[in-house]
Amino acid sequence: MDTPTSPGPAPGGPPRARAFTQDTAQVLALDKTTGTLRYLPAGEGNGETEAGVTWRSLIARGMLLCPMPGCGAPFGRVVAGGARRHHFAHRPGTADHDHGTGPETLWHLNAKDVLHRWAATCPQLAGWTLHLDDTRVLCQDDWRRPDVLAVSPDGARVAFEAQYSELTGTAWKARHDFYARAKVADIWLLAHHGPQWRPATPRQLRREELALHESAWVAAIQLSGLHQTMLRHGVTPLWLDPSTQMIGTATTRIRSRHTRARLEEDAAYTLPPGRAFPACHLAADPLEQCVVDLAAGQLLTPAGRVHHRDRERFEAGEKAALERAALLQARRDAEHKARTLRRRAAEQDKRRASAARAAEEQQAQQRREQEQRQRREQEEAQERAAAEARQKLPLVRQFPPVFEHETPAPARRPWWKPWRRRA
Template identity: 60%
Template sequence: MGTSRWRGLVNSGPRRPRAFTQDTAQVLAFDKKTRQLRYLPAGEGNGEVEPGVTWRGHVARGMLLCPATDCGLPFGRVVAGGARRHHFAHRPGEGEHDDVTGPETLWHLSAKDVLGRWAATHPSLADWTLHLDDTPITLPDGWRRPDVLAVSPDGVKVAFEAQYSALTGTDWKARHDFYAKAGVVDIWLFAHHGPQWRPATTRQRHRRELVWRDPDWAATVQLSGLHQTMLRHGVIPLWLDPTTQTIGTATTRVHPSNTSPGERLWEDSAYTLPPRRTFRACHVAADALQQCEVDLEAGELFTPARREQREEHQRLEQDEQAARDRASRHEERLQAEWDQHQQQERRRKDAERAAAEARQQIPLKEQFPPLFRQDPPPAKPPWWKFWPRRT
């Protein structure tokens, strides 16, 4: 089966939601009535925020405020037209946030709100207690306050960290070890913009593991030293797009090491796996947050992309084992043929040796009778043979 047919099989599956487009649309608003954040679902700008109350009407009455810490002004309208995602907008000349701190603070707030809403409604976390940025984890040598903390009835703790600012691999390792020492499962989600999101360069896209790309994969980004440190410790980097409520999983199209660079790649010669720690870039597979769940045994957020990676990893192990079995059988066959050849050579040499020994037991007179044959002397012709004839 060729590569083109394989791509057709990939495209025949369900398409993942479009995400990680670095959209700056504001989809969260602070409701003066409920004193809570309101999330505007995609395509619902013309709908109702609650029975009998539309989003547009709620905005017109000044009930929805901008949640950015440097703003707080009421939104002026709901943008619900065209191809862009439905979102809130300020009146012209109002609520102009700083390009660096404003959207980043807003998106971090959006990320925490999205994670809290997901944890509160997810079936696997139905009986868990949630804490949004208000419960620290303390140890004798320090403390950490996760963005979202989920606590099970039997005391299991899961900390969600939405990382939007720069962070080194050493600092992440220290925080990761802190949570491990405290017995807390830590799940890290990175921003879809800023220092945690840098598109891959053209040169990186030409690397072997990035040449093939699933059309449903959202983007191709660089892997920083922080991400490579995570991969070194068995943690797969994840990204969060709060605007579309989508989780991105680091993934690549990995080929077996025995495939030469010039060899044509067939369906069974590549596998969808997490990137290696030596990779400089990777693809991002996008999945809806509602399709994800917490895997306490593995200590990670289990996305559909991670499920596919695990299945592909099992397939890779099976194929590698099958290849080892084939190589072993081939080696055994070659060894058997060589042993048979050696045995035939030994039999031939043994036969020649036995024949030589047998010849040594035979007298030379019998071996070479012509050399020992004694012919009688020729008979003397009669005397008349020499008598001259009369003429």
């Protein structure tokens, strides 16, 4: 599979495997003479900071102070060796960092320094003036002091904010709007710790939108109200790990709804998370491979470039799918219309046939009725003829007696009278 998000660690860059592991190594020290921060590059603990001066010799002379607020004690040693990143440390028992600050203070300090050093080498910001934590942006009686502010010779400004504390979406929107009013591009980098860094739950990762992912994506993070607000305003959340100088881009690999059924490789796109997603994956890239997109006022990471490319591919694919669907629908509509016409014609034929049948039946009925009528008339005529014929007969024949008189039996002659035969 094509994995443009994972070009591999840059030469000399930190390996991706260590990114976002929340290493608390102290890699910054305050130079006692100049008052500036000095950065200990990875693997350089035994080396020289400048020609002839080793880090160890500076430590031995007490020239490197702890930059943590409330501490300021000189570092006692350089820890170089073993699997851990080389770093400065106090001698055991001389200082502790439980000033109630926690590791966020260290990381925030590191983050600002990392951004400052990176901005100084960023080709898009060549010739710009960089301000670390000391310049205000003013606009209409309001002001903000970004962590790093880059100002171009012609007055364009880019503000970098490393967000370590809790921030609501509404508060972020207010700050984003403030920078927009002041015509300053604002680039937000979220902490890899605390409220901005809540690992996604396995239940969230079972969601369909997050099921696909690439091996180079180092973590899965819950999207809070702040992140959702950023996404709503077209800003992809970015996380900064100052220890390994990696930038994590919120990313997801989603399958297009229209082409999902076809299960093509091409139908999956690497895009920023949707506004309603509860979580996202994190594609880690070295900070040195990121560029400032001055037109969009955003930090463009390699993963962000993949998003742009896939967004175009996605939109083209969706358009093609929609056209395909419209074509299919038109064909289906035409078929439906033809079917309806055929059905209507068949219904009309049926209606016509049944009407003809009904007419025939009616004719037959009429014929039958006529025959009955004729028969009845014939019968009546016959009866009438019979009655007339009867009237011509003598009355006694016309009215025959209802009862036939029987001749009464001859009265019997009493026994004492001799029978006398009638003559």
